[in-house]
Amino acid sequence: MGDDSITSEITDSLEGIVLTKEGKVPQKEIIFVMDADRASVLDEPVRLHILQILRSGIKDTITSKKKDENGDTIIRVRDVKRDALSVLEIVKLSVDCCGPDVEISKNQVYHHLPKLEEEGYVVKYGTVTTGKRTTDYWRRTAQGFVLTAGEWIGGSGTLAKKMTPFVEKMLETFDLKVPEKERKELIELMTKRTVKKAEWRTKIAELVKGDVADKMVLDQYETLVDYYAMGFKEYVDTVMRIREILFPDEPSI
Numbered sequence: 001m002g003d004d005s006i007t008s009e010i011t012d013s014l015e016g017i018v019l020t021k022e023g024k025v026p027q028k029e030i031i032f033v034m035d036a037d038r039a040s041v042l043d044e045p046v047r048l049h050i051l052q053i054l055r056s057g058i059k060d061t062i063t064s065k066k067k068d069e070n071g072d073t074i075i076r077v078r079d080v081k082r083d084a085l086s087v088l089e090i091v092k093l094s095v096d097c098c099g100p101d102v103e104i105s106k107n108q109v110y111h112h113l114p115k116l117e118e119e120g121y122v123v124k125y126g127t128v129t130t131g132k133r134t135t136d137y138w139r140r141t142a143q144g145f146v147l148t149a150g151e152w153i154g155g156s157g158t159l160a161k162k163m164t165p166f167v168e169k170m171l172e173t174f175d176l177k178v179p180e181k182e183r184k185e186l187i188e189l190m191t192k193r194t195v196k197k198a199e200w201r202t203k204i205a206e207l208v209k210g211d212v213a214d215k216m217v218l219d220q221y222e223t224l225v226d227y228y229a230m231g232f233k234e235y236v237d238t239v240m241r242i243r244e245i246l247f248p249d250e251p252s253i
Helices: 036-043 045-056 087-098 106-118 156-173 180-198 201-205 216-229 233-246
Strands: 028-033 058-067 073-082 122-130 133-140 142-147
Touching: 028 216, 036 045, 045 087, 045 106, 045 122, 045 133, 045 142, 087 106, 087 133, 106 122, 133 142, 142 216, 156 180, 180 216, 180 233, 201 216
Parallel strands: 028 142
Antiparallel strands: 058 073, 122 133
């Protein structure tokens, strides 16, 4: 979800910005992406990384000035983060945001932004003119996107690549005695569980009433998906086998 320290105010770096029509529209809290074609736009990793960078934002300041009772000017500078970024800022932040193996080029950003804009993930927020130079700034249309379809949600190949480091880190962090021979099965089962769960995400998302204006809805959504999934034997059997591998000495039902 979005960073609570990110401001919606115009920051010092964006002073004088001319907002677009779309930039004047308040950013939504959460958007559920239920259309498979629209979700598949983010199967391209660079597009997903651009959204992640925009969500993380960049450090900036807001300077305010006012006169005190003696007529002296009091200047206050407040540290904030903004989520409207230029192409060069997106490129600069790519490694810090998405890991040492991810470095997005300027050409890649220019190439993928139009598709993200076309599908409603980003808007051109506004333009700052400094002398003869103009700089466009881009912002997400929502603080959070909930994908109910697509490769990152239900694609077993992509999920398997993500699941392996996730499981390895989990086993390093927690004192779980999982034999090497069962680690591959664990990764496969956890991937299978996520893929199965993805089958019902759209069904639950379609029950959402209107626009979502509360982050708590995301937790409620995940809870309902869990409850719904427990009605399917194959899913329950998969979860129980995962439990047996992780907690072999604990009694089972």
